[in-house]
Amino acid sequence: MTADTPIRDILSAHGLRPTRQRLLAGEILFDGCNKHITAEVLHREIMARGKDSVSLATVYNTLATFTGAGLLRSVTLDSGSVYYDTNTTDHHHIYDLNTRELSDLDASDIQIKGMPVLPDGKTLDRVDLIFRVK
Amino acid sequence: MTADTPIRDILSAHGLRPTRQRLLAGEILFDGCNKHITAEVLHREIMARGKDSVSLATVYNTLATFTGAGLLRSVTLDSGSVYYDTNTTDHHHIYDLNTRELSDLDASDIQIKGMPVLPDGKTLDRVDLIFRVK
DNA sequence: GTGTTTGCAAAGTGTTTGCAATTTA
DNA sequence: TAAATTGCAAACACTTTGCAAACAC
Numbered sequence: 001m002t003a004d005t006p007i008r009d010i011l012s013a014h015g016l017r018p019t020r021q022r023l024l025a026g027e028i029l030f031d032g033c034n035k036h037i038t039a040e041v042l043h044r045e046i047m048a049r050g051k052d053s054v055s056l057a058t059v060y061n062t063l064a065t066f067t068g069a070g071l072l073r074s075v076t077l078d079s080g081s082v083y084y085d086t087n088t089t090d091h092h093h094i095y096d097l098n099t100r101e102l103s104d105l106d107a108s109d110i111q112i113k114g115m116p117v118l119p120d121g122k123t124l125d126r127v128d129l130i131f132r133v134k
Numbered sequence: 135m136t137a138d139t140p141i142r143d144i145l146s147a148h149g150l151r152p153t154r155q156r157l158l159a160g161e162i163l164f165d166g167c168n169k170h171i172t173a174e175v176l177h178r179e180i181m182a183r184g185k186d187s188v189s190l191a192t193v194y195n196t197l198a199t200f201t202g203a204g205l206l207r208s209v210t211l212d213s214g215s216v217y218y219d220t221n222t223t224d225h226h227h228i229y230d231l232n233t234r235e236l237s238d239l240d241a242s243d244i245q246i247k248g249m250p251v252l253p254d255g256k257t258l259d260r261v262d263l264i265f266r267v268k
Numbered sequence: 269g270t271g272t273t274t275g276c277a278a279a280g281t282g283t284t285t286g287c288a289a290t291t292t293a
Numbered sequence: 294t295a296a297a298t299t300g301c302a303a304a305c306a307c308t309t310t311g312c313a314a315a316c317a318c
């Protein structure tokens with residue numbers, strides 16, 4: 001899945017039907033640039049294109065669907081709203097408390113030494129490392 | 135400030151007036167055991183004591199005040215609700231996605247190697263490291 | 269056709285706020 | 294008695310949901 005893979009193909013590769021709404025969202029999300037976006041902002045960007053309208057509820061549902069399919073990764077910060085990260089590879093984040101901007105940090109730059117002993121029968125889902133700056 | 139420091143003294147040491155509501159909240163929060171508690175749960179525990187009632191809004195305000203004073207540290211997870219951690223020393227967390235239970239991880243057990251280059255003029259507020267298990 | 273997805277509006281969840289009454293120093 | 298704090302209810306921000314209509318296969 002490279003930067004110029006048609007959205008249609010990305011969707012079908014993940015078993016998702018290429019609805020008008022998902023194609024519009026996909027065009028913005030998977031344009032080759034990593035982004036951290038909230039439902040509100042994605043909705044605004046879709047509307048700003050002026051092509052067609054997509055309801056906010058559908059944007060929420062679409063983001064959840066994409067995340068479930070492994071196309072996005074969600075990051076929750078203090079602010080209350082969820083950010084969706086188009087970079088699903090192993091990496092960390094820097095969060096600016098003042099601007100509320102979230103940026104990627106390559107996983108190879110930072111190493112976590114020592115894994116905790118997980119509770120019995122539990123498996124690691126993922127590790128979140130966030131550097132909060134202000 | 136040891137485990138059996140009167141709550142009254144903890145409050146005054148941080149410039150906080152010892153109101154009935156803060157004393158009640160403090161008795162539960164600062165009993166010597168580290169805890170991760172939400173506003174709802176703290177409110178329920180205060181009410182369960184049957185001594186006196188404290189409004190939920192005041193519990194929210196009190197938790198925010200305590201956090202501002204450095205008595206608590208807040209941790210936000212996917213669930214949407216904020217956890218308040220009575221352990222304000224440097225440490226990390228394990229979060230169980232199934233039970234929604236948050237536990238401490240001693241900072242000495244895990245080391246983060248390599249600090250990111252912070253954006254110009256920005257200072258590090260804190261580092262959050264959460265191991266998500268399920 | 270059949271099951272999936274959408275849009276709307278309504279409900280839900282967790283949190284904050286305005287303001288009068290109360291309490292603390 | 295002046296300033297801080299509380300409680301209530303209402304407002305708030307973000308998200309999910311129920312259900313009929315529209316759509317994809």
